[in-house]
Amino acid sequence: MTQVRTYLALALAFVLTLTAQSMALARNAPDPAGQMVLCTGTGPVTVLVDAQGQPTGAVHICPECALSLFQVISTDTADLLRPTTWTPAQTLDLPLEIFDLARLPARARGPPVHS
Structure with a gap:
């Protein structure tokens, strides 16, 4: 599994190197x-x-706008624009812990020792 990750990382770095040059030219x-x-x-x-x-x-196609071309082939964009159902928020009952600072022990230390 680690070899697959290594090869995948190298392939992605190689693709990024190649596409960065063409993106700069575009x-x-x-x-x-x-x-x-x-x-x-x-x-x-x-x-x-x-x-x-x-x-x-x-x-050249604008690199920043190239991803918007996927919206043309997608058929689910109308459903993503508005919520289809309404779900009420759930409440969480968490216990509240209050610490009394007067009861905490002091944990001070002295200045650092110079050598």
């Missing part, structure tokens, strides 16, 4: 200002370009 990638359609022998190709007409490459 954040700093220039946004496309337009698109250019090129007619080639195999058919039309759409290339995204920046304001100077230079190709920007593929569009």
